[in-house]
Amino acid sequence: MKILPLLGAMAMALLSCHAEGKFPVGINLGQNSDYTPMFPFADAMKNARGWARVDKRYEAGGVSLNPQGWPLEDAAIVINAAVPDLAGVYQLKFRGPASVSAPDGGKVEDYQYDSGTRISTARVIVPERQTLLSLAFQQTEGGVTDVELLRDLPADGPFTKVFLESLKPFGTLRFMDWMRTNGSKQVSWADRTTMGSAVWTRPNGVPIEICVDLCNKLHADAWFCIPHLADEGYIREFARLVKARLDPGLKVYVEYSNELWNFQFPQTNYFKAKATEAFDAKVRAGEMEESRRNQELYAMLWDMEALSAAKALKIFRDEFADNARLIPVIGSQSANPYVTKSYLRSGVLDGVISAVAIAPYFGHFLGSKKDADRTLAEGIEGVFARLGEDIDSSNKKAIESNAAIAAEKNLRLVAYEGGQHLTPSSGDKERDKQLNELFIAANRDPRMGEIYKRSAANWAAAGGGEFVYYSHVSAYGMSGYWGLIENMQQTSTPKLDAVKTIASGNFETSDKK
Template sequence: MSLLLKHMGLGVATICVALVAPFAMANNQSSPLATNTNELTEDDASVPFIDLFRAALPFEDARPWLTGANVQLDANGWPARLNGQIAGTRFLSNLPAQALPGGRYTVLYEGQGKLQYGGDAKLVAAGQGQDTIDLFAGSDNKFDATLRILESNPNNYVRNIRILPPDGICANNPFKRVPNAGACRGNYQPFVQNYEQQIFNPDYLDYMKDFKSIRFMNMSGISNNPQSSWNQRQKLTDATWGGSQTNRGAPIEIQIELANRLNAHPWFTLHHAADNNYVMQFAQLVKQRLRPNLKPHVEYSNETWNFIFLQGNYVRDMGMARRLDTNKNRAGYRYYSERSVEIFRIWEQVFGGSQRLVRILSGWTINEEVAETVLGHKDAYKSADAFAIAPYFFGDHQSIQLVRNLDETFKLMTDDQYRYSINNVLAFIRKQKAIANKYGLQLMAYEGGQGLVDFKTTHDLQMPNPLLYQANRHPRMGSLYTQFLEGWKREGGSLFAHYSSPRTYRRYGSWGSKEYITQPLGQAYKHQALLNFIRSRPCWWAGCQQ
């Protein structure tokens, strides 16, 4: 059984229950790997939703260059009054042409008004509540598209905009996009008519179906987000779930629904400032809607030891306020530990115990003091099931800036003179595993993979970025992934959450196992290595296939 979101637009979301065909239960419970989701933005090359407007830039975030300063928005973010100005958004940006099918898209909306399209979106026909647009990648082989509301009746303003592709699925296979009814045996379901039930891009479901767990940290908008109360959470009725760090995030209902459809354990990360009521409501919603065979993996925030994040500074301040240590850093580690246990106890209260939960404490791969402090503080380890780290191999940050050819780039990851070579990172894992063993916990990876990135560059084509992209596209990277994952298994690690889902290679990093969601497997050597490891190394730790 799966909870389907019957209505995702304006008004109160209606929930119905529908049978899911047996094939739709992905055969992923023997998988040893999880994956991290991406942030919801208009340039996300994983394209998780059928409706492209779900990840559009919010009208508020588009001020003043697309949305006028005097435009008034309603509680859900829709422009309720234009006041003589224009409200606009960008719904595709810098997206590889192959990530989406070019063609004739349908734009549905409620209310009375007039829409205008820009960039690679061209109006073909306008009608009341429905426009037809052509959407094809531009000469740069990328999608960039905008939408503007030029006119809107304030008594019945334009809202609930949906941008839907021309194709669909066969009802017996939600993991495959098909162009028309001719590809099905009488069970064709076009997206324009069934988007409310289907919700997720079939290409995205197909990618996700091989992973045992889905870590929702990015999709839920956790990092640098000070959200604290339940009424601040992202809602099904929000105009869009994309945007800046403090706005974006898929509703919890959507996260649960994706886990249900994939038969994957959801790995939830909770906002660093979430109050107890928020935590309790979150847990109750999960208990109500998650398939009973799935275990919520619960983690408090993301990398609170990392003080480049808002959450890192928050836990330090809270730790000092509680007088947990005279050292601000250690006070932060101790507060993270305490607050994690408080959150775990709320979830245990809601779920009637810890049997169905996986309670995760996290630390810093290279720092044993963090692990000892987090796990040992007030015996926090007794309230946890796993300790998680983020092992990345890349050489070192200074040497990356100096590479001038592909061989030098690969040497960074294989020569042990570099601190973060594969062998040296495996040694860090070995030490962290010993600490996890000491406290009787599994060792997990909340993130991990290659980490080739030069944080000093200012544009995508600045050296050494082209070499880093080239290395990530090379068959040798696939071999290194295999070597690294085999080492993770050998050192005693358990669930490994790769970072990340398909995303475009940029100066910010080449994190995706693919560069876009539909990239052929023959071109994606990292993803080949992940799939081969899943198929050749069924999960090996006790209870992993229950």
């Protein structure tokens, strides 16, 4: 077995896991937002957009808020937008008097106000096929607080039961999107979302406590991402909270920010600006030649990111006292193993991280400007043929290369994200529309499940460990087809069914490839 010399004891542990009939599968939770068809919380207010002026309810902002985010004046708020299956009778409760309306449809009935407790209650009735729900609070006495809008869904604590049920197949939950890691502006511990915050969407996502409680309820390992601007106090309190609140039998993956190699994200450009500043200073001091900018700038960038990651992850190490359940990781670029080498080169991460994490997506090129015409000409048969070629060639090679680099440092290889990466990106509106229709069909096709199993088999053969798919639930469209399911009513899709099968340790496909 060729992976044994490469990965030694780590590969043996993985094979033992397979022998028990299981494979470590996780899931990325999508952004908690008004437009995500997730329905995670019994209280629909927790996925609301943000308070706005009554006459501009779709644009969060423009009203005075208290420190917890409640309005100090008349205000409106979008609860859900472009989301199916909103119908039902919601129970509304809040503090303070108000005239309440549902300006985008629905009825507010049986409003009552208790002047002694200053508590208002009402029922909000949303009809069938309504996809937009908002509330307006007028004639208030300095705004309203503690607004709660309970869904017409069975609940278990703060979570809806349908949400909990949908997550049961997954052994690890990654909270990168749920906590809005990309472009985070959080610096101090006071900046974070708290349990008392009015909404758990923008700007900083879901409270850490809720993430931990979700893992405890599902007995799933947690995967957290540290905001790139967070100071030492923030990181230390983060670590202490997780250590104290999470079931001690669960593992904690911790990652510094997200995709620091990816220049689509503000955190990467933040470090690029710092590296550029440092390089320019060396040029001015005569320590560096301008002609070496392209080579040296990126080396400095990767070194800076590795050092910042090491400092942040070391704080978690200190707080957990090197407890074996803590798994600090460095996220790297799957398709470019040189980035992985560069992060590990200086040695600052030695003794700090336990794993290298990559995202071995496949098929991203099929919607590109270069390949779009061929993709459309070959149709869905061609899509699956080329996806198969990708996972058995360049994708497989990238996984094996990263595994070898990790093994040189005695590190595990895990996947922070992964799955199909079909996106219409040809640059031509009409072509992208056609690609979108084709890619939606491909993601709903049973053959996509077969591709997922083939990809997982390659991952396991290379010694890969935990594979955290991207993502849980999302509507399909021009921005991608990320969800294993498209809405919370789906309990079976080709991708979801395949991942469940993979989790059982079975990678066998119907075509035996």
